[in-house]
Amino acid sequence: MDELEWLEESAIVVGVEEQNDDHFDYEMEELENLADAVGVKIIGRVVQKLERKHPTSYIGKGKIEEVRLAAEETGANLIIFNDELSPSQLRNLERDIEVKIIDRTMLILDIFARRARTREARMQVELAELQYTLPRLVGLRASLSRQGGGTGGGFQNKGAGETKLELDRRKIEEQIAKLRKELETMKQHRTLQRKQRVKSGTPVVSIVGYTNAGKSTLMNRLLSMSEGEQVKTVYEKDMLFATLDTSVRNVTLPDHKSFILTDTVGFVSKLPHHLVKAFRSTLEEAREADLLLHTVDVSNAEYRHMIDVTNETLEAVGVEDVPVIYVYNKADLAEGMNYPRVQDGQIWLSAKTGGGVAELAELIEEKVYEHYTTCKVLVPFDRGDLVAYLNEHAHVKVTDYEEDGTLLTVDLSERDRKKVESYIISH
Structure with missing residues (x-):
């Protein structure tokens, strides 16, 4: 359409x-x-x-x-x-x-x-449009023919006895089948990418929330904190559904720990179920995350309703049992709001002014690295590959050179701990 x-x-x-x-x-x-x-x-x-x-x-x-x-x-x-x-x-x-x-x-x-900007997002939207249109062809007849082209354009070479409506319906069903097949291929590719990220051991943090809650601004703030002014930012604008396409970026914290940051499409009241279904594979980024940043426009009087709508939509796509930090954004626009403030794993901040973003980074680190342990690891000199691996994938606090090898004080995930278990001398 x-x-x-x-x-x-x-x-x-x-x-x-x-x-x-x-x-x-x-x-x-x-x-x-x-x-x-x-x-x-x-x-x-x-x-x-x-x-x-x-x-x-x-x-x-x-x-x-x-x-x-x-x-x-x-x-x-x-x-x-x-x-x-x-x-x-x-x-x-x-x-x-x-x-x-x-x-x-x-x-x-x-x-x-x-x-929609990417090919996948455009296909997801087109699938939702076609699924919506199919049962409504008669009612939409006038509107569709006014638009011309697409599903409402004139089809030539009608078969004997076939009505235009039947041709439209058949054409739409064929297009739906084609889009589903292509999106399934993309979904498999996305799943493979996700598995590789999990394999790398880097925690994944996903930003979710109502449309125009400031998700893209928050993402850009965290990226700027990580990479400075040269950062490749994501598109942000004060409007409903400014961005639909999922962005995936790597964020490095001041102490060199890092995490992968992804964002998702914004939600809205009565979000069409066809659209939720079509964007399901994109929203699975949130399902596979280690932590969700549920971003809320706290300056809006209806912000609690927005939280409910977001949670209901996440539940509908199977996002459950993922730890959440509630990020009450736009605190600078809320009358008499005390910020930056951290309380019970929630934070009040302003992504626009930057007030509270450093505190959020600390909170993220606390959450995604809570199962990490600090160990002393003595790696023999002939295992330089392990030292290189730990420097690249773990947070090495101190490096000393002993007679028997390289002594590292390092924060280890469970996975990396198993990799170097035989060389751990204290924890």
């Missing part, structure tokens, strides 16, 4: 507030921010309180008429619904309102399509 054309779009957002929905207002505000991310101007909002969403039309008949009249009066050429619409809801609303209709899922998918 090609990116939607948003030029000169002005929209009305529509939402149903169900009973006991404490986060409805925030989700509607977030929906408007998502629209803003693709340049859509919001000119109206229609809300209905219901016990549950209407199964065939999402909102009641009276509200449908209200939305139709509001679009007429304001000149809105797009209606955006706050939830994923079922195929029948989409079809009925298109028929009754006669204005282009999209739902929250279509909007998020389009943002992802625009932001």
Whole structure:
């Protein structure tokens, strides 16, 4: 599915507030921010309180008429619904309102399509788009034909008796199968890379969190601390889903210990399940990590809700039993917030100003190196290969030269300890 054309779009957002929905207002505000991310101007909002969403039309008949009249009066050429619409809801609303209709899922998918940079991310988004489109072909007919090309373009040489709809469906199913196969190959390659990282014995730390919580800024701060101004930074911008592509970097701490730092795609309320499934292999970076940095925008009044959404999404992709440091970022923007501050394995900091990043590095080291032991190792001179290995892969504190060989005081992981066990003289 090609990116939607948003030029000169002005929209009305529509939402149903169900009973006991404490986060409805925030989700509607977030929906408007998502629209803003693709340049859509919001000119109206229609809300209905219901016990549950209407199964065939999402909102009641009276509200449908209200939305139709509001679009007429304001000149809105797009209606955006706050939830994923079922195929029948989409079809009925298109028929009754006669204005282009999209739902929250279509909007998020389009943002992802625009932001994806690597081939893998683009394929993951395309797979999610196609899976979303397949059951909704009839309702999306008008929108798809307006876009042209992609899944909605005209197909030539129709077989006898075949409808355009059947051809579209077959074409989409073929493309889904092709993408799944290619992504499976990429997943195997990613798994191999991950195994090699585990084999190297270097701890892996993965940054997770809600979109726009400051994950890329935090990553850049940690990289700058490690490599100085020459560091190759990752893209950062104050916007929803600024980055989708996983970055993997090596961070060396001041005492020469190092860890691999990875980031993941940001989460959002009602993240489309097709998208979560499509990005599953990318999110597995977090599942295989030794430590998660759960980054939270503590300046946002809804930050606890954002924590819940992130944890639910991580659980959905099987990320569990991984140690976590909660990083309460943007503390400089939160009124009266005391930072930098470390408490019960959590930290309050500002990635933007750098206040608290050094303390975070100490906390990371504490966590990922807690199972390391300091040993004295006497390596015979004819085993220079072991000395070279320890200098490259472990944290050597002191090196002395004795009559019988090289005496090293070194922090060892369990794996490296086994490698030099016969040469350990004290620990």
